[in-house]
Amino acid sequence: MELFGIKDIIDILLVAALLYEAWRLMKTSGSLNIFYGVLVFIVTWIVVSQILEMKLLGNIFDKLVSVGGIALIILFQEEIRRFFLTLGSHRQLYFITRFFAKRKEDKDKEHVDQQLMRIVLACDNMSKNYVGALIIMERKMSLGDIIKSGEVIDANINTELIKNIFFKNSPLHDGAMIISHNRITAAGCILPVSHNLDIPKELGLRHRAALGITSQSDAVAIIVSEETGAISVAQGGEFHLRLESNELESYLINALK
Numbered sequence: 001m002e003l004f005g006i007k008d009i010i011d012i013l014l015v016a017a018l019l020y021e022a023w024r025l026m027k028t029s030g031s032l033n034i035f036y037g038v039l040v041f042i043v044t045w046i047v048v049s050q051i052l053e054m055k056l057l058g059n060i061f062d063k064l065v066s067v068g069g070i071a072l073i074i075l076f077q078e079e080i081r082r083f084f085l086t087l088g089s090h091r092q093l094y095f096i097t098r099f100f101a102k103r104k105e106d107k108d109k110e111h112v113d114q115q116l117m118r119i120v121l122a123c124d125n126m127s128k129n130y131v132g133a134l135i136i137m138e139r140k141m142s143l144g145d146i147i148k149s150g151e152v153i154d155a156n157i158n159t160e161l162i163k164n165i166f167f168k169n170s171p172l173h174d175g176a177m178i179i180s181h182n183r184i185t186a187a188g189c190i191l192p193v194s195h196n197l198d199i200p201k202e203l204g205l206r207h208r209a210a211l212g213i214t215s216q217s218d219a220v221a222i223i224v225s226e227e228t229g230a231i232s233v234a235q236g237g238e239f240h241l242r243l244e245s246n247e248l249e250s251y252l253i254n255a256l257k
Contacts, residue, residue, distance in 0.1 A: 115157045115182055116252045122162035123224055123231050124245040132173070132226030133166040134206045136191070137256065138180040141217040147178050150189030157184055166224075176209065176221075192216060194237075203239075210234040220255050222248070 045065060049058040119135065126133050136143065151172060155161060157179065165187045166173045175188035194211035210221035215237035223232045231248055233240045235255060243251065 112182065112256070113253065116249060116256070118157050118159045119162065119179070119222070120245055120249045120252070122159045123222060123248060125159070125163060126166060126224045127229045127231050127245075130226055130229045131163070131166055131168065131224065132206060133162075133222070133224040134176040134191075134210060135162070135222040136176050136178050136189070136210075136213055137220045137222070137252075138178060138185075139218045139220065139256065141219065143178055143180065143213075143217065143219060146176075146189050146191060146213065147180070147186045150175055150178070150186040152186050153184050155184045157182065176213075196237075207232065207234070207239070211237060211239065214238075220252065222252075 045061040048054050048061055123133065123135070125131075136146070161184065162177065164170060165177060165184075172188035176191050177187045178185045178189055191209040192212040193205065193208045194215060195208075196211060199208060199211060204225070204227070206223050206225070210223050210232075211234050213219055214221050214234045218236075221234040223234065224230075225232070230242045231245070233243060233248065233251055233255075240251065
């Protein structure tokens with residue numbers, strides 16, 4: 001009889017981590033019920049084939065499992081794409097690079113804080129005047145495809161420029177603004193919209209677009225509601241709603257450092 005060793009513990013932890021990551025992706029994409037259905041099918045297959053040893057039913061399940069990989073790819077193609085996109089960004093290994101690059105970020109900290117303050121001031125002004133806005137701040141994962149969907153600007157971060165772009169009569173106000181490498185890179189960009197059914201009904205299309213892009217990337221999205229003037233942030237497929245301007249500033253400093 002084999003002993004339960006450290007390798008078995010690592011094996012269990014890795015499987016648990018994989019299941020958790022799959023659950024998290026399903027939750028943010030609104031496919032959680034399908035995920036639960038797949039788990040029920042797998043558990044039933046194990047019980048029928050391995051525990052009860054039902055030959056006829058077990059053979060049927062075995063045949064289904066043999067083609068199940070293709071079916072899962074079809075069902076979860078968007079989630080699988082997002083998973084490999086996350087791996088490709090090296091986000092999971094980011095803490096390692098930060099460990100070896102201890103003081104690299106301190107040089108431009110003051111400059112970055114000033115730029116964030118300009119964004120916060122613009123959002124605060126638009127909030128008071130009920131001007132809708134959607135600002136996406138690129139981090140480690142490239143948003144090149146999203147940038148191509150809008151109008152390239154490539155300008156310094158400026159409070160008045162942000163306000164003018166989202167002014168109600170501006171041709172670019174309905175799309176998203178992309179900020180990349182501390183510059184306003186593009187505006188009027190088209191974002192993937194989340195179909196998560198758990199999103200509160202009072203949140204509009206801007207919030208769904210913010211949830212969509214932050215579910216597929218590590219970007220930070222700032223939303224100013226045209227209806228209520230409320231400022232919200234989305235990151236990692238989750239909302240932080242109704243932030244004050246000082247809370248927005250603190251959040252951005254912590255999220256983008």
